[in-house]
Amino acid sequence: MGDDTVVARLFSVKALLGIVAGAGASYGIYKLVFSRAGDAGVNRKKSAKSVTIQPGSLMAKVSGFKVVSKSDNLDPTVDSESSDIFSKSAANLEPRHLSMLLSLLQSSPNLEERRKVLVTLGNAAAFTVNQDLLREFGGLHIIAGFLSDPSPEIRVQTLNALNNLSMNIRNQEQLKIYVSSVMQMIEMSPVNSDLQLAALRLLTNLSVTDNHQHLMKGSITLLLSLLVVSSEVLQIQVLKVLVNLSSNPDLMDDIVQAQVNKHVFYGFCCNAFTVL
Incomplete structure (x- = not known):
């Protein structure tokens, strides 16, 4: 990378960090008030939907990186190969x-079975x-369909799997249609939930x-707002997204138009250098 490119990137980051917090103050207060109620609702749902794996089932035989299958959906020939599948790792x-x-x-x-499958697919997608x-099997859209699953844990594992799949440029062309859903999530x-962190990744x-x-x-203000109310871990992940966006000249005007609060500039400088 040339010196001019490095100077330009550092300039854009400095400009970004100088304006990060002002746009998010009111939004942050709103999220802090209502996030506790959201956490309570999630806990109640988890308690109500706990699942027990039946002894002797295929799921009872599978753990870690092992593949999960369902024999009652397979013909006898495929079922006879199940023991071979269980011995394989994601690689x-x-x-x-x-x-x-x-x-x-x-x-x-x-x-629980769906969660295990998503974890296995996520590992395989590395x-x-x-x-x-x-992608060729249509799996990206199948997996992304669980972004709206009622279970927060299923949504987290869905995001994790999509995160690995998105490291492929051709996959990104299919996954781009879910950006608005991820931003809404x-x-x-x-605030500071596993869902937010997985979505930002x-x-x-x-x-x-x-x-x-x-x-x-359209979500730049939301991202800036998270820098005001979130934890350091989430702030760093938000900054990674914003630094990527700030490298695009077409988006700099939208970032600069956010309200400026110079008091937060120094507070986020260390995080910015960590990101870089």
Whole structure:
């Protein structure tokens, strides 16, 4: 990277950090008041929807990186191969295993089973070959369909899986249609929740290039607001997204037009250097 590019990027970051907090003060107060009520509601839902894995079921035999399957949906030939699937790790999954996981994800009414499948798919999606296979199988849209699942834990695991899948440029072309849903999830979720953090990680990947940055233009004020009310961990993740956006000249005007509060500039300088 040339010296001029480095100077320009540091200038854009400095400009960004100089205006981060003013736009978010009123929004932050609102989220702080209502996030506790949201947390209580989530806890009640978790208690009401606890799931027990039946002894002897396939799920009872699977843990960690092992693949989850559902024998009653398979013909006898496929069922006879299930023991071989259970012995494989996410790095060694074959195309038919990924297809079976996607099928199970759509058909299983068991919350814990769906969570296990999403975790397994997320682990598998760390490998480029699986990222391509899951796209070819239509898996990106199948997985993204669980962004609206009633369970917060399912939504977190969905975001984690999509985060790994979004490291593939061709996958980003399909995932861009979910940017607005992810931004809405950030806005509606309790501040500093796992949901917000997982969603921001996905947006970080989707904003690395300028191909889809314009889709986040309308949420710049929301991102700036989170810098006022969130924890240090979340602030750093927000800054990663904002630094990506600030590298786009077409978005700098939108960032600069946010209200300025110079008092927060020094407070976020250290975080900015950590991001860089």
